[in-house]
Amino acid sequence: MSVLVVGSVALDSVETPFGKADDVLGGSAVYFSASASHQTPVQLVGVVGNDFPVEKLEALSARGVDLAGLEHAEGESFRWRGRYRHDLNSAETLETRLGVFSHFRPKIPAQFRSAKFVFLGNIDPRLQLDVLRQVEKPTLVACDTMNFWIESRRGDLLALMAHVDLITVNDAEARQLSEKANLVQAARWILDRGPRTVVIKKGEHGAFMFTKTSVFFAPAYPLESVFDPTGAGDSFAGGFIGYLARTDDLSEANLRRAVILGSAMGSFVVEGFSIARLLEVDRAAIEARIAEFHELVSFDKTLPP
């Protein structure tokens, strides 16, 4: 089953302590697609300007990402320039040029409207709501958001939350949204507003998945070297939702496997710039990493008498 993603398609320029990359593929829809394409066909909706090196997207098409929903608009493409310092924990944004993205109004092509799995990348919640009006009867709608929308579009975001099945936020966003310092309380607050599942991403500290009746925790893979953290969250979402679409199984057991799949993809993407590592890894590498995640947390709970 294919998955529809709506989000940004960008050109990123990134500096880390380990190197520098200019005008490489970035944006939530790109990271999501590259990651999800390991699981299932992807339908991408986004916008680029007429300066965009579209040949860079061929690697995605070759992996089963349908670009029929990629609008080519007059103007500059979305560009982000950022830097990570030694601790790699937070990006310092040096420049954001929204370009054509500032007027983005997602138009879902007719052949994408019956998508059963939908991921609304981090864009204005009004646009995310507008996408939901265009799709027919999805099995699962997931959305991401960010501090900017939580602050400036709170009402729209709450309206959106009533219509989504699953939301992914980072820990700071969960706290900001719920106004609760405690993450368990924050998750309950969010679950009371619509989503049946909330995934709280904590970056290098792993991810929680909360439902009304369960809590699951996946650690981040303990990498000896993180090269570039950009896109980890969207790559996580791509693995997570892509796996759910492939298996069409929303049981708790399968949601847990999906979180680990997402964590594995997040752990790969940070090993290189842009989507380079996501294009390299194969099924064997993904399965090996999942086995390592299993080993990482395994213990025998039986205590001696």
Add this chain to the structure above:
Amino acid sequence: MSVLVVGSVALDSVETPFGKADDVLGGSAVYFSASASHQTPVQLVGVVGNDFPVEKLEALSARGVDLAGLEHAEGESFRWRGRYRHDLNSAETLETRLGVFSHFRPKIPAQFRSAKFVFLGNIDPRLQLDVLRQVEKPTLVACDTMNFWIESRRGDLLALMAHVDLITVNDAEARQLSEKANLVQAARWILDRGPRTVVIKKGEHGAFMFTKTSVFFAPAYPLESVFDPTGAGDSFAGGFIGYLARTDDLSEANLRRAVILGSAMGSFVVEGFSIARLLEVDRAAIEARIAEFHELVSFDKTLPP
């Protein structure tokens, strides 16, 4: 098998968003003992001043903590006064009065010197080394430390590390000690300097255990309300080392169970002030929490074809 702990015995005054406690039992040896006493008899070595309300320690004696090594010195007891703000992540120290602790020279009673499991709480590494000269032939020596000693007694700490089997540090201390931002690299650096096992405590983000050949991760239990974080690290160590002493089994599988036991005790202690919750919980509560830890991280690693 009993466990010997050397560390501080203090009177803490703590303010959290949920309440206030004055002159309650605190100090590394106290938290460690209260926690370890659920597993095995404990031998405590520490010092108090002549103002110390010794009757407060009866709850520990009643649980099998041997206080024969508690020195009663002329002067004031060690007092710490601190405050936690809304996020509970870091203590703000309002006042530290070392009192008799500033002249503490641990004297291990003859009947404690054959201890097989030894925990050197966070004190001057010169004193930790001095304790090792007084004990006979322990099976396992574990130590804790802190930023102050890493900075001011680096040479002594490195000398100590060559003589310990296991070290517990928090993530900031691991980075400071190794001068590596990456925790995996930090752990390898530490393992190259003596300890066969390093436990890196990340507070609300869980704990890693590294050996030369394995990595284990235990999440922190997702508590809906953390009342007072004081003593979580020492309570973790008490559960961890106490369990190893009880089982006298240093296999990887048993070390993993010990980390979970420690995490369970750390999750209990923060539910109340001082050691109140550690005195309340029973074996059934501990086993139930261990089962919850297991459920929290369990997933089926088999992916569909």
